[in-house]
Amino acid sequence: MLTLKEDKILSKNKRIVYEIFNLNPFTTFSVNRLLEIINKDAQVMSKRTVFRAVKKLIETGKIYCSEMKNRTRSFELSKNNYCVMTCEICGEKNFVKISDNNIDQILMAYYDFSLKRLAIEVRGVCEKCC
Ligand SMILES: [Zn+2]
Numbered sequence: 001m002l003t004l005k006e007d008k009i010l011s012k013n014k015r016i017v018y019e020i021f022n023l024n025p026f027t028t029f030s031v032n033r034l035l036e037i038i039n040k041d042a043q044v045m046s047k048r049t050v051f052r053a054v055k056k057l058i059e060t061g062k063i064y065c066s067e068m069k070n071r072t073r074s075f076e077l078s079k080n081n082y083c084v085m086t087c088e089i090c091g092e093k094n095f096v097k098i099s100d101n102n103i104d105q106i107l108m109a110y111y112d113f114s115l116k117r118l119a120i121e122v123r124g125v126c127e128k129c130c
Contacts (some may be wrong), residue, residue: 013045017053021063021077026084026095028066028074064116081118087126094126 020029020037029037031051038045054075057063066076081098104115 013049014053014056016045017050018057018062021057021075025077025080025097026082028076030072030074032072033074066117076117078116081115083120083122085122085124085126087129088123089125089129092126092128 016038017034020034021027031047031054034054035045035047035050038050054063058065058075061078063075064078065073067074081103083096083098085094085096086092098118098120103118107113107115
């Protein structure tokens with residue numbers, strides 16, 4: 001059980017960590033990467049604190065573990081559905097947020113599948129390279 005003071009500190013840290021996810025909605029972050037970003041200029045948060053904030057954000061459904069590579073877990077925003085368009089000539093990527101869709105209800109109805117994130121990848125040629 002957290003004391004009131006600890007809870008307030010955690011809430012502030014949780015907001016700082018959550019803000020990084022919101023500012024970079026199409027990016028996954030490991031705890032170490034979050035730590036690098038937060039402590040870029042000065043040591044303001046310990047790894048343990050970042051880890052606790054991430055754990056809380058997972059518990060509240062704000063983020064989820066999207067991949068596990070070399071024993072490192074990466075996290076990204078939940079319910080963040082998007083389309084990424086990649087130009088096959090210059091490699092430029094553009095992201096478009098997908099909202100107002102009922103894909104999660106469809107998946108639940110037909111496959112009993114709980115949607116965490118929907119990402120559609122489109123490959124083609126961008127305006128500049130046409
Ligand atoms: Zn291009």
